[in-house]
Amino acid sequence: NAGVTQTPKFQVLKTGQSMTLQCAQDMNHEYMSWYRQDPGMGLRLIHYSVGAGITDQGEVPNGYNVSRSTTEDFPLRLLSAAPSQTSVYFCASSYSKRNNQPQHFGDGTRLSIL
Amino acid sequence: GENVEQHPSTLSVQEGDSAVIKCTYSDSASNYFPWYKQELGKGPQLIIDIRSNVGEKKDQRIAVTLNKTAKHFSLHITETQPEDSAVYFCAAISTDKLIFGTGTRLQVFP
Numbered sequence: 053n054a055g056v057t058q059t060p061k062f063q064v065l066k067t068g069q070s071m072t073l074q075c076a077q078d079m080n081h082e083y084m085s086w087y088r089q090d091p092g093m094g095l096r097l098i099h100y101s102v103g104a105g106i107t108d109q110g111e112v113p114n115g116y117n118v119s120r121s122t123t124e125d126f127p128l129r130l131l132s133a134a135p136s137q138t139s140v141y142f143c144a145s146s147y148s149k150r151n152n153q154p155q156h157f158g159d160g161t162r163l164s165i166l
Numbered sequence: 167g168e169n170v171e172q173h174p175s176t177l178s179v180q181e182g183d184s185a186v187i188k189c190t191y192s193d194s195a196s197n198y199f200p201w202y203k204q205e206l207g208k209g210p211q212l213i214i215d216i217r218s219n220v221g222e223k224k225d226q227r228i229a230v231t232l233n234k235t236a237k238h239f240s241l242h243i244t245e246t247q248p249e250d251s252a253v254y255f256c257a258a259i260s261t262d263k264l265i266f267g268t269g270t271r272l273q274v275f276p
Binding site for chain 1: 172197198200202208211212217255259262263
């Protein structure tokens with residue numbers, strides 16, 4: 053049972069490039085989400101999904117796309133990277149569709165946009 | 167939408183002392199309040215949570231209290247140890263979204 057796995061762990065992009073951050077969980081969790089963490093700002097919700105085929109926006113969705121074709125996977129896409137998207141990105145999953153259960157986090161992807 | 171404020175941003179204590187971190191929230195419909203600990207280079211890990219039908223919950227040296235009327239909740243760590251040094255986040259749920267506070271960096275000095 054690996055929990056929540058994020059790849060890659062580190063990435064450097066140039067402005068304008070596109071990229072997909074991968075997230076997979078093996079706990080059969082319905083709820084999955086993406087956060088970004090910036091100094092002094094805590095974790096801010098980007099997008100979330102309450103089940104396969106369903107996604108919704110969080111607090112800071114602009115510049116990011118997501119899809120949920122399977123229960124296990126929830127990739128985050130940056131369509132045209134900007135320096136403001138330099139951050140640490142965390143994926144999380146939770147058993148409950150209502151997200152009122154503990155969330156399990158991956159170890160993050162550290163992304164730098166030059 | 168929900169807004170969660172967390173204080174203090176940094177906290178330094180001597181080993182063996184107690185540490186208290188406080189959070190306030192704005193959405194009166196919030197009913198789930200978890201606390202996470204984040205160590206350097208790792209993702210946050212749940213350490214304790216409390217639901218709105220409970221006023222206090224304790225797990226060994228860690229306790230959380232909730233005051234729904236005042237819309238605030240607190241984390242209490244007793245007999246702190248150097249391994250308690252980390253960043254702690256409070257959070258509150260609002261319409262399926264978990265909203266986090268800005269974090270408290272706790273340093274425990276031997």
